[in-house]
Amino acid sequence: MYQYRFRFLFIMSFRYILPGLAILTLGRLALLWFVNTDIELDIRVQDLLRALWVGFRFDAKIVAIGFAPLILAGLLSLTSARFFQKITKISSWYATVIYALMILASAINVYYFLAYGNHLDVFLFGLFDDDSQAIMDTLWQSYPLLSGITATIIIAFFLGHTFCIKYNSYNSYNSNERYQSLSIRSHIMYCMAIAAFVVAYFIVARGSIGSLPLKRYHASVSELPLLNAAVPNAFMALDWARSDYQKQEILSSIEEKELREQMFAVLGKSTPFERTLNNDYLKNNPPHVVMTLMEGMGMNMLVEDNKETNDLLGRLRPYFQQEFVFTRFLASTSATIDSIVMMLFHSDIPTISHSTYSAKPLSDSAIEPYERAGYQTIFIYGGNAMWRNLSRYLPLQGFDHVYDENTIIDTFPAAKKSAGTWGVADEYTFKLAQKILEEASKPTFIYIMTVTNHSPFYVPDNYQAKPVAASPRLKSRVHGETVEVST
Template sequence: MHIQDVLPETGIEDDIWKAFLVGGRFDAKVTAIAYSPLLLSGLVAAVFHGAYRRWLTFAIGYHAVVATLYVIGCICNFYYYTTYGSYIDLFVFGLWEDDSTAVLINIWEDYPVIRSSLVALGIGALAYQTSRWFLRSRLGRINPQAYWHWGVTSLAVVAIFLSTFVTARGTLDSHPLKRYHASVSQYKPLNTVTPNVFMALEWASSDYNEQRHFEPVSEAKLSAQMEKVLGQPTPVYQTPENKYLQQNPPHVVVAMMEGMGMNILVEDNPPDNDLLGRLRPHFANGFLFRRFLAGTSGTIDSIVMTLFHSPVATISHSSAQTVALPSSSVLPYKQAGYEVAFLYGGNGMWRNLAGYLPTQGFDRIYDENDIIKAIPEAEEYSGTWGVPDGFLFQLANKILEEADKPTLLFIMTTTNHSPYEVPEIYEPGPTEISDRFAAMAEYEGEEARVLLETFQYASDALGQFMTGIKQSSTLRDNTIVAVTGDHRVRNLSTHEPTEYGLTYAVPFLLHVPNLILENAPHTYDPMRIGSHRDIFPTLYHFSLSNQDYITLGGENLLSSDGVSNVGFNLKRSINEHGAFSNDKSGLFYPWQKENPLFNQPQPEEKRPFDAGWAEEYHRLMDYYLRSQILPPKSSDSP
């Protein structure tokens, strides 16, 4: 398979040039790292004439070895791509994990091992001869008796060190050249050829070290855990039949906002401290749940837990990355004929999402490259983690306006992330550093102010997007928008007792058009409690008719029959009685009666609920994920 066979004939010239440019940076990075030991040893040897002569001989051999390894790596990467359609990834470690003899025999039979080895050795020999000739020529000959002023020598050494360091780092930005830089196009082949084999091996090694080792679980053990936690032996549920939704399937947007934590939102106090901007009327008029927990404290962790019920954050780049999970939250929409897309403000190669999400039912992945292509102005304001949220939401609106079928759009923003920076195109509204914020935040002064303004910008961009939907003649009556945060704002203390249930909380805002509400029973109680696991079950009931779905205890928070009022986070959980720790400490803080977002300052020993619930729920997630990845055991015996 050749790359040009899977690329369009026109319109990708810029992407190709970008692939070469970024690929060149990766090559320069690896080359600088490879020759750094030679540079260091040469600087030491240069002090001694005899040692330097021996070093020259060593350098020739060293260069030949590096050249040979480069060729071997390129050949391996080429055949790996032709076989698996990807640069080398963690599955290369199957040589050790599988039947090694069988794998080696397969390689010997299917690939030109001898011819490739001869080519590599030949180029290595050529590199040896050319470097040897160069050092003996007038160009490469250095007069050991030549005198250099110590200042010139020092300047040369410092310049060499700095240039090597910058080249090895790959960039002058705050983040060194990494995997997500390899995503240069919406066309996967161009992303595949961008990194060299040595970078790919480094990433594969990192993934291999991070991956979770999955063990099978018996059906009996899984069913028993389902009964214990869910009260039924399976996680399958069904939405009621709804003729209106059947005939008028709406678009569904899930916006997971970076760092939209309630531990900052409680600071909102207009007009002095405006943290919502144009999102304010939507907070006032939508279904808003404030006693709502993020599933985790990490972005990728919350994404995979929300979408796939996975307690394993590394699943998208683990040994299970090619396994399609029946529990994917987007599958009910796929089965109902929806187009399913993921829109990310950063690079799609982050955490291998561009490779993983299509396996789980996503039809299209949009990232910063697509945003910049659609809105060229975005590139000028691109920051550390991606393009500003405002441009991301512009593309989201464009996708919905141009959609020719019902669309589910899952959005992950990036702007409200440290290092905080307000885009130059935005004029912040008033913010104020309160005594509470000053006491709890790691930032102070200008840094604290920028944190608040960045939060305000992200909220304002979301508000502008929601206003546009409500004012659009094509979207206002058939577009549901759900908003939540991926996790708390990390730069605030987690140790305040009165905020024991607030620390890991995020908002859940739901906008449902009136035409849908008129045709779907619902009850809104802003004091209901929930967490990320409730997002999709709630959405299913206002967008899908008579559709099976899978959830591990998630509920429709607008149900007329009430809810269980439980919110789960890996660290802490909340229910109608208060907030409690999920560890063995047994800490429990009741809610304050006068302000039920906060807790009593002193813990209580008496807990009016099952303190082991969170542990059992986490065990259920673990069992269920393993049951989807590996065939179940026939018994519980090892």
């Protein structure tokens, strides 16, 4: 009867998954053990636990996906004893292959980190693009390939044929079950159990029950690059590397003469640099500088501001009236990462932060003048800095510190309640910036990237809405249709 096969499959799935989880977890711990030479993790217990927990979720996702074909085949053959026996007969060999891949990939990930300071990334493909034969010769001479592969096969065979329930176990299990007819209620209960098993398995494979599946965005858990790099297992890291490699653009070199000609055509001069007059007061009293890029907001929206009927400025109004305000700005693009890259790095390549060029420092980034002036440079993002590889790319380009939602929540625990799809409420992002400025011992430059104004929108509970009214101009620009906006 199918109910006996389902019970067997249910137990078998756990016997498959647990060794897989153990392998990937041990791979992560091995990376931390071999790489961590001078970082005291005992003072970063909260970050370490967060890294291990998120890493465990990534491991469960990979193990579930890896055994999904076998589990699916078992579910489809529940009504056929003959086909179910065939599935159980090959299960231990299937598990052996999966375990071997997990062990081998985890070991490669550790060695890769020791060599390049990161988990498997897009540079892996760049290495093989250069000279595959030379790379293979280096690997053969520098790493224990033969002994490593041999040990992998032995361990995987042992796990696959020791911990997994095999064909003969199923025959013994099935022969001990007495056939008995089931009532309609029992059939319904078993069908519900099967459905619950499928749903639970899908959730584990998805990694999340929220609006976003578990992915790269969730992998930044700490200010320490080591902990962030230890979160993804080798398979997740390799998938991200493959995606980055496919999306990257190949940059071609340009002659200096052509570059100057292009600059002259656009700027009217052969260099983009400007120098202001000397100011002794600013030289002796360097001010803090805060640059905020507001998600989805610009003068194209603020022209709709009206204090009485459409209050968009709120508490910013006095500053717009009393301070220096430059209104003739236009975003290079409506995309978030494009805006950041164009503003900070003068590049129109949005994938530059997670491509084979992501390890190359740029000579003319917008942060460089602040570095030369002795400023402390900080990037604050209300979301997760693993997004677009910012946590690794920005320090390379001159930022001393990159703080994201993890730092914000650690500093202001109440921020966790405000977390939405893309991060914590901007209120706490600005609070962190204010705290940094109040405690700063040297001139500080802060670049802030907000998230609250990014859809889907989560309005803070303590926010008191101002009057809002859509003008005819605005209505005509919303998908070309008339819309009704209510307060």
